[in-house]
Amino acid sequence: MFKKLGIGVLLALSAGFGAAQSLSAGHVEIATVAPRAEDVSSIDGMINAWYDVLTSPAGKPRQWARDKTLYIPDVRFVSTWVEGNSVQTRIRNHQAYVDAIDSELVSKGFFEREIHRVTERYGSIAHVWSTYESRETENGPVTARGINSIELFWDGKRWWIANGIWADEPKDDPLPSKYLPIRK
Numbered sequence: 001m002f003k004k005l006g007i008g009v010l011l012a013l014s015a016g017f018g019a020a021q022s023l024s025a026g027h028v029e030i031a032t033v034a035p036r037a038e039d040v041s042s043i044d045g046m047i048n049a050w051y052d053v054l055t056s057p058a059g060k061p062r063q064w065a066r067d068k069t070l071y072i073p074d075v076r077f078v079s080t081w082v083e084g085n086s087v088q089t090r091i092r093n094h095q096a097y098v099d100a101i102d103s104e105l106v107s108k109g110f111f112e113r114e115i116h117r118v119t120e121r122y123g124s125i126a127h128v129w130s131t132y133e134s135r136e137t138e139n140g141p142v143t144a145r146g147i148n149s150i151e152l153f154w155d156g157k158r159w160w161i162a163n164g165i166w167a168d169e170p171k172d173d174p175l176p177s178k179y180l181p182i183r184k
Contacts, residue, residue, distance in 0.1 A: 028064060028102045030095065035069035040158035043119060043126055046070060050130075050150065050161070051112055057138070058109035064098050071161045078165040082173075111135040115145075116181045124154040131179045132166075145169045147179055 039049040053067040077097050079090045092100065116131040127149070134144040146168035152159050169175050 026099060026103055028095075028098045030068050030098060031065040033065040033069060035158065036066065039066070039070060040160075043121070043128065043152060043159060046152060046159045046161060047114065047117065047128060047130055047150070050148070050164075051114055051132070054105065055111050055113070056105075056109065057111075058107060058136075060106065060109075062098075062102060062105055064102070067098075068094055075161060076163045078163070080165065080167040082170055109136050111138050111140075116179055118179065124156075126152045126154075126159075128152065129179055131175060131181075145175065147175065 036045075036049070039045045049066065049070055053063040053070075056062060071094055075094055077092050077094070081088050112132050112134045114130050115133050118129040120127045128151075130148040130150060132144075132146060132148060133142045135142055146166055149165045151162045151164075153162060154160075
Protein backbone atom coordinates (compact mmCIF):
# COMPACT_ATOMS: atom_id res chain seq x y z
CA MET A 1 0.00 0.00 0.00
CA PHE A 2 2.95 2.27 -0.17
CA LYS A 3 5.40 3.00 -2.97
CA LYS A 4 8.34 5.11 -3.92
CA LEU A 5 6.55 8.21 -3.01
CA GLY A 6 6.31 11.71 -4.19
CA ILE A 7 9.77 8.19 -5.46
CA GLY A 8 7.93 2.86 -6.95
CA VAL A 9 6.35 2.73 -5.05
CA LEU A 10 10.93 4.42 -5.93
CA LEU A 11 9.36 1.43 -5.46
CA ALA A 12 6.09 3.01 -2.97
CA LEU A 13 4.07 4.74 -0.21
CA SER A 14 1.77 7.14 -1.99
CA ALA A 15 1.34 4.91 -5.00
CA GLY A 16 -0.47 2.46 -2.79
CA PHE A 17 -1.39 4.94 -0.15
CA GLY A 18 -2.49 7.83 -2.33
CA ALA A 19 -3.49 11.18 -0.99
CA ALA A 20 -6.54 9.89 0.77
CA GLN A 21 -4.43 9.23 3.83
CA SER A 22 -2.23 11.70 5.60
CA LEU A 23 1.31 10.51 6.07
CA SER A 24 3.04 11.08 9.35
CA ALA A 25 6.37 12.68 8.67
CA GLY A 26 9.52 12.84 10.74
CA HIS A 27 13.03 13.67 9.66
CA VAL A 28 15.18 10.63 8.92
CA GLU A 29 18.96 11.00 8.88
CA ILE A 30 20.34 9.22 5.81
CA ALA A 31 23.98 8.19 5.94
CA THR A 32 26.19 8.54 2.88
CA VAL A 33 27.53 5.19 1.72
CA ALA A 34 29.26 3.90 -1.38
CA PRO A 35 26.94 2.31 -3.94
CA ARG A 36 26.91 -1.46 -4.24
CA ALA A 37 28.46 -2.53 -7.53
CA GLU A 38 25.71 -5.13 -8.02
CA ASP A 39 23.07 -2.37 -7.72
CA VAL A 40 24.51 0.22 -10.11
CA SER A 41 26.27 -1.88 -12.77
CA SER A 42 23.13 -2.96 -14.63
CA ILE A 43 19.51 -2.00 -15.19
CA ASP A 44 18.47 -5.27 -13.52
CA GLY A 45 20.57 -4.39 -10.48
CA MET A 46 19.01 -0.94 -10.26
CA ILE A 47 15.44 -2.21 -10.48
CA ASN A 48 16.10 -5.05 -8.02
CA ALA A 49 17.57 -2.53 -5.56
CA TRP A 50 14.60 -0.13 -6.15
CA TYR A 51 12.30 -2.80 -4.70
CA ASP A 52 14.70 -4.35 -2.18
CA VAL A 53 15.34 -1.17 -0.18
CA LEU A 54 11.64 -0.73 0.68
CA THR A 55 10.71 -4.34 1.28
CA SER A 56 10.90 -5.48 4.91
CA PRO A 57 8.65 -6.64 7.73
CA ALA A 58 7.21 -4.35 10.38
CA GLY A 59 9.81 -3.11 12.85
CA LYS A 60 12.76 -3.37 10.47
CA PRO A 61 14.44 -0.13 9.33
CA ARG A 62 14.60 0.50 5.60
CA GLN A 63 17.86 0.75 3.67
CA TRP A 64 17.67 4.49 2.96
CA ALA A 65 21.44 4.97 2.62
CA ARG A 66 21.57 2.24 -0.03
CA ASP A 67 18.46 3.68 -1.67
CA LYS A 68 20.05 7.13 -1.95
CA THR A 69 22.99 5.67 -3.93
CA LEU A 70 20.63 4.79 -6.80
CA TYR A 71 19.64 8.36 -7.67
CA ILE A 72 21.02 11.58 -9.07
CA PRO A 73 21.23 14.27 -6.36
CA ASP A 74 18.14 16.13 -7.65
CA VAL A 75 15.95 13.07 -8.26
CA ARG A 76 12.21 13.65 -8.22
CA PHE A 77 9.61 11.08 -7.26
CA VAL A 78 6.12 11.66 -8.55
CA SER A 79 3.17 9.70 -7.26
CA THR A 80 -0.13 10.00 -9.09
CA TRP A 81 -3.68 9.00 -8.25
CA VAL A 82 -7.19 9.78 -9.36
CA GLU A 83 -9.45 11.68 -7.02
CA GLY A 84 -12.95 12.11 -8.39
CA ASN A 85 -12.50 13.10 -12.01
CA SER A 86 -9.04 14.62 -11.69
CA VAL A 87 -5.51 13.28 -11.54
CA GLN A 88 -3.57 14.31 -8.44
CA THR A 89 0.20 14.30 -8.02
CA ARG A 90 2.69 14.52 -5.22
CA ILE A 91 6.27 15.47 -6.12
CA ARG A 92 9.12 14.94 -3.68
CA ASN A 93 12.88 14.77 -3.58
CA HIS A 94 14.53 11.77 -1.92
CA GLN A 95 14.74 13.26 1.59
CA ALA A 96 11.12 14.45 1.60
CA TYR A 97 9.98 11.05 0.33
CA VAL A 98 11.89 9.19 3.04
CA ASP A 99 10.69 11.58 5.75
CA ALA A 100 7.08 11.09 4.65
CA ILE A 101 6.98 7.29 4.45
CA ASP A 102 9.60 5.85 6.79
CA SER A 103 7.52 5.57 9.96
CA GLU A 104 4.57 4.04 8.09
CA LEU A 105 6.74 1.46 6.32
CA VAL A 106 8.50 0.46 9.53
CA SER A 107 5.35 0.33 11.66
CA LYS A 108 3.20 -1.67 9.22
CA GLY A 109 5.70 -3.55 7.09
CA PHE A 110 5.81 -3.36 3.33
CA PHE A 111 6.55 -5.92 0.66
CA GLU A 112 6.60 -4.93 -2.97
CA ARG A 113 7.72 -7.04 -5.86
CA GLU A 114 8.01 -6.58 -9.56
CA ILE A 115 5.67 -8.83 -11.54
CA HIS A 116 6.52 -7.63 -15.05
CA ARG A 117 8.95 -5.28 -16.79
CA VAL A 118 9.19 -3.56 -20.15
CA THR A 119 12.57 -1.91 -20.80
CA GLU A 120 13.37 0.40 -23.68
CA ARG A 121 16.95 1.50 -24.16
CA TYR A 122 18.80 3.75 -26.55
CA GLY A 123 22.53 4.20 -26.01
CA SER A 124 23.11 5.51 -22.51
CA ILE A 125 19.45 6.11 -21.59
CA ALA A 126 16.75 3.67 -20.57
CA HIS A 127 13.12 3.74 -19.62
CA VAL A 128 11.64 0.96 -17.48
CA TRP A 129 7.94 0.24 -17.02
CA SER A 130 7.91 -1.94 -13.91
CA THR A 131 4.60 -3.45 -12.82
CA TYR A 132 4.38 -4.15 -9.09
CA GLU A 133 2.28 -5.81 -6.43
CA SER A 134 2.36 -4.55 -2.83
CA ARG A 135 1.58 -6.34 0.42
CA GLU A 136 1.87 -5.50 4.11
CA THR A 137 3.32 -8.93 4.89
CA GLU A 138 5.49 -11.16 2.73
CA ASN A 139 2.75 -13.66 1.89
CA GLY A 140 -0.26 -11.48 2.68
CA PRO A 141 -2.96 -10.37 0.28
CA VAL A 142 -2.09 -7.91 -2.47
CA THR A 143 -3.01 -4.42 -1.22
CA ALA A 144 -2.04 -2.53 -4.37
CA ARG A 145 -0.88 -3.10 -7.90
CA GLY A 146 0.44 -0.52 -10.33
CA ILE A 147 3.23 0.67 -12.57
CA ASN A 148 6.52 2.43 -11.89
CA SER A 149 7.90 4.52 -14.73
CA ILE A 150 11.65 4.81 -14.12
CA GLU A 151 14.15 6.77 -16.22
CA LEU A 152 17.82 5.82 -15.98
CA PHE A 153 21.08 6.78 -17.61
CA TRP A 154 24.57 5.28 -17.85
CA ASP A 155 27.40 7.75 -17.13
CA GLY A 156 30.14 5.48 -18.45
CA LYS A 157 30.78 3.94 -15.02
CA ARG A 158 27.37 3.19 -13.52
CA TRP A 159 23.60 3.55 -13.90
CA TRP A 160 21.64 6.38 -12.23
CA ILE A 161 17.91 6.83 -11.74
CA ALA A 162 16.93 10.34 -12.82
CA ASN A 163 13.28 10.12 -11.76
CA GLY A 164 10.48 7.77 -10.86
CA ILE A 165 6.76 8.20 -11.45
CA TRP A 166 4.15 5.69 -10.35
CA ALA A 167 0.47 5.04 -10.17
CA ASP A 168 -1.58 2.38 -8.45
CA GLU A 169 -4.10 0.56 -10.58
CA PRO A 170 -7.58 1.97 -9.95
CA LYS A 171 -10.45 -0.51 -9.76
CA ASP A 172 -12.13 1.05 -12.81
CA ASP A 173 -9.00 1.28 -15.01
CA PRO A 174 -7.16 -2.07 -15.17
CA LEU A 175 -3.52 -2.26 -16.20
CA PRO A 176 -3.02 -2.90 -19.93
CA SER A 177 -2.11 -6.49 -20.76
CA LYS A 178 1.26 -5.42 -22.19
CA TYR A 179 2.29 -4.48 -18.62
CA LEU A 180 1.17 -7.77 -17.06
CA PRO A 181 2.87 -11.16 -16.88
CA ILE A 182 1.88 -13.62 -19.57
CA ARG A 183 -0.46 -16.21 -18.11
CA LYS A 184 0.13 -19.79 -19.19
